[in-house]
Amino acid sequence: MLFQKIQSALISLFIIPVVLPFLFPEALGLSYGPSVAIYLLYAIPIVFIYGTFMSLLSEYISQKTPFRSKRMTSLVFHLIAGWLFVLPYRLLFDPSIFETGVINFASLLGICSVLVFYTVDQLLGHHFNTL
Secondary structure: OHHHHHHHHHHHHHHHHHHHHHHOOOOOOOOHHHHHHHHHHHHHHHHHHHHHHHHHHHHHHHHHOOOOOHHHHHHHHHHHHHHOOHHHHHHHOOOOHHHHOOOOHHHHHHHHHHHHHHHHHHHHHHHHOOO
8 A cells, every 4th residue: 555655646746736836826926837846846745755644544544434435534534634734834834824714825735735646546546456
């Protein structure tokens, strides 16, 4: 399962920096090319460390829950983990992030990135038959 998560992270790193500038074109105040480079620069450590760990944790928790739909439970835990990305972001980069509310730029980036990671992971799960 760890190999699948690392592959999901690697594939997601090709998709996330390309998709986020389309979803948030004015967020960085840069054109498309530099925005892709900035998102890629920040996405590499976040997706590999935080994303892979939280995905493994989400899968583990969803397997231990009594709910019938393990995929839906896993998706909910992935989304919560993506939203919780705001907490490390607040500690490392911007302590004033919560001044704009709990749904802000950083949490939307986390949620969109998690959706890409989760989709890639589910597609790879079908390929590896681990679902």
